[in-house]
Amino acid sequence: AQSVTQPDIHITVSEGASLELRCNYSYGATPYLFWYVQSPGQGLQLLLKYFSGDTLVQGIKGFEAEFKRSQSSFNLRKPSVHWSDAAEYFCAVGAEYGNKLVFGAGTILRVKS
Amino acid sequence: EADIYQTPRYLVIGTGKKITLECSQTMGHDKMYWYQQDPGMELHLIHYSYGVNSTEKGDLSSESTVSRIRTEHFPLTLESARPSHTSQYLCASSATGTVDFGPGTRLTVT
Numbered sequence: 001a002q003s004v005t006q007p008d009i010h011i012t013v014s015e016g017a018s019l020e021l022r023c024n025y026s027y028g029a030t031p032y033l034f035w036y037v038q039s040p041g042q043g044l045q046l047l048l049k050y051f052s053g054d055t056l057v058q059g060i061k062g063f064e065a066e067f068k069r070s071q072s073s074f075n076l077r078k079p080s081v082h083w084s085d086a087a088e089y090f091c092a093v094g095a096e097y098g099n100k101l102v103f104g105a106g107t108i109l110r111v112k113s
Numbered sequence: 114e115a116d117i118y119q120t121p122r123y124l125v126i127g128t129g130k131k132i133t134l135e136c137s138q139t140m141g142h143d144k145m146y147w148y149q150q151d152p153g154m155e156l157h158l159i160h161y162s163y164g165v166n167s168t169e170k171g172d173l174s175s176e177s178t179v180s181r182i183r184t185e186h187f188p189l190t191l192e193s194a195r196p197s198h199t200s201q202y203l204c205a206s207s208a209t210g211t212v213d214f215g216p217g218t219r220l221t222v223t
Contacts, residue, residue, distance in 0.1 A: 004155075034212070043117075043203055044156075044214040051210070090156070094212070100146065100171070101212055103155040 002027045002093045006104035013081050014112050021076040021107050023091030032094040033074040034101065035065055039087045047089075050074065061085070086111045116140055117215035119204050125221045126194055134189045134218045136204030145187040146205040146212070149173060156203060162187060194222040 003026040013019050025031055032051050036044040048059025055067040065076045074091060088108045092101040116139040126132055138145065143164045148156040148171075158171030162181040176198070177191050187206075191198055199222050204215040 009153075036214070041217075041219075043119075043216040044205075046211055046213070049211060099144070099207070100158055100161055101156075102158075102172075103148075105153070105155045 002031070002095060002102040004091050004093050004102055004104035006089075006091055006107050008107045009105070010108045010110065012110040012112060015083050016080050019076075019078045019081045019085070019109070021089050021091075021109070023074045023076065023104060024072050025074060025091070025093045026072065027093055027095065029095070032096070032099075033065075033067060034092040034094070035059065035063070035074075035076050036090045036092060037061075037087050038090065038106075044090065047076070081109075081111055083111045083113060085109060117204060117206055117213055119202075119215040119218050121218060122216060123219050123221075125223060127223055128193075128195055130194050132191050132194055132220070134202055134204075134220070136187045136189070136215060137185050138187075138204075138206045138213075138215075139185060140206065140208070140213070141184060142206035142208045142213075143184070144207045145181065146207075147171070147177075147179060147187070147189050148203040148205065148214075149175065150201045150203055150217075160189065194220075196222045198222050 005024045034049045035047040088106045090106045091104045094101045118137045120135045147160040150156045157173035159175040160179040203217045
């Protein structure tokens, strides 16, 4: 069965600093990987996804993520964080294209000015 | 921009009441899902559907039921609400690739 671990429950970064959110997954085959962002009281918005091909994927809002099969990781990065990036971020893994997703517990990002 | 609608957005209701959470999507997606999200916790799949008249239970056991009579509509029903049902319920849909989410319904059972 698939599982996702996001080791950091909370992360605080200064505005303008770089960001990396960690995600480790467990799945026997090639996974389909996603990062979503959730603002308070809102649904989930897709930031980026990895299905195959280039292991460095670009997403919206200046985010990128790198798939590392050897480490079973799919970490999210952003070179310069903006105050509006404060939200909760969820990593998810799917076994099939566009199918049921398994989510991590989320990482809450706080941005200090 | 995904077009998934959930109503109501917020609901406070007493124990024992029957409730239906509505979910509709205008994209013609075959696959639809209900996830339950408790504060500070991951989302758990409670129901999914691969098309009309197809419904399955998800990984997390739930006392709720769902129906899929029309492609665009996937309502969730609780016959008798209990405080343990207090949570956020997120509806989602997909065709191929991306799973799109609605804004969620925050349910509080008193």
